[in-house]
Amino acid sequence: MGHISYYLEDQNNDQDSVALxxxxxxxxxxxxxxxxxxxxxxxxxxxxxxxxTNKTPTYNCRVVAEHIQHYESIITRKNNVYNIVLYVNKIKCNLDLLVFCNSLIANLSAPEYHILKSKSYKCIDVSNFEQIKILCLDFKNNIVMPVRTLALGHISIYSAGLIGLPYDVLVYLIKHYLKVQDFINIGRTCKALNYLIDDQTLWINFCKRENVNLGRDDGTPKTLFRQYLCSKKIFHNFNHFDVY
Structure with a gap:
């Protein structure tokens, strides 16, 4: 094993001085x-x-420093194998940790709930949420819909929907019963079905519905259908076509 290099950000606090x-x-x-x-x-x-312990601990750097001093009773070594036995307990949380999408946002005004040092915190890249529709869609898909599904399922109330259907059944329903506008709306509001937007077999079926000539070599079935909409001057009803 080579040289161990380590860097302690703030050597003035109790934890780092003891650890050093x-x-x-x-x-x-x-x-x-x-x-x-x-x-x-x-x-x-x-x-x-x-x-x-079943007690709800308050955990901070000072408590960590106290545990560090008793490391010899925790770390045992046998045949060059280290055995460290520690426990996971509940973390005290009185709504100081807010659920947001798939993340937890800590209330920085309550340091007793912190586990890591403040200098080690990682911030979410807020550029991911520059557009409000992306933020709303992320919130809906990660929080609202899963919670709603679980809540309704818990009381044995189920609603009809496309999500969860076998792929061949889903494609059959879209081919024969769904309007193109509805198909586009589903693709832009449900990320689980968005990948179907580029399924050329569906666009072939849509072209056949509207008697669009598929024998031309100037584009995919999706492109040909778009040209058909433009020629019929009804493209304005498909405002989100270009997104895909």
Whole structure:
């Protein structure tokens, strides 16, 4: 094992000063001991505790520093294999962690609920939500619809829908019963069905419905159908056609 390089962002807090002293001692004795200690710190910072308890812990850097000093009772070594036993308990949360899409937003005004140091926090790239429709769609698909489905299923109330149908059944329904405008609307509002927008077999069927000539070589069935709509001057009804 080569040289272990480590960097502690703020050596003035209790956790880092204690960890630095112990790590320096262990590195002089054994590189492997130092590496095991680093893994132990990482587990503590991720919310693991040294005791199995039903109590709801408040976890912060000062508490981590207290656990670090008793690392010898936690880390055992046998035949060059390190055994670290830690527990996962409930994290105290009185709506200070807000659910947003597939993320949790921490209330930075309540440091007692923090697990990692503030300097280690990662922020969500807000550029993903520059457009309000993308934000609304993400919220709907990740929060509203799954919760609604689970809630209705829990009380044995089920609603008809396209999601969850076998692929061949879904394609059959779209081919024979769905209007093109409805098909486009489904594709732009449901990411699970969006991939069907480029299914050329569906556009072949739509062309046959409207007697569009498929013998031409100037485009795909989807392109030919778009040209057909333009020629009939009804393209304005398909405002979102170009998106796909």
């Amino acid at each position: 002293q112990i790590l320096s001692q262990l590195e002089r004795q054994s590189k492997h001991d130092a590496l095991a200690f680093i893994m132990y710190i990482q587990m503590l910072e991720c919310g693991f505790t040294s005791e199995e």
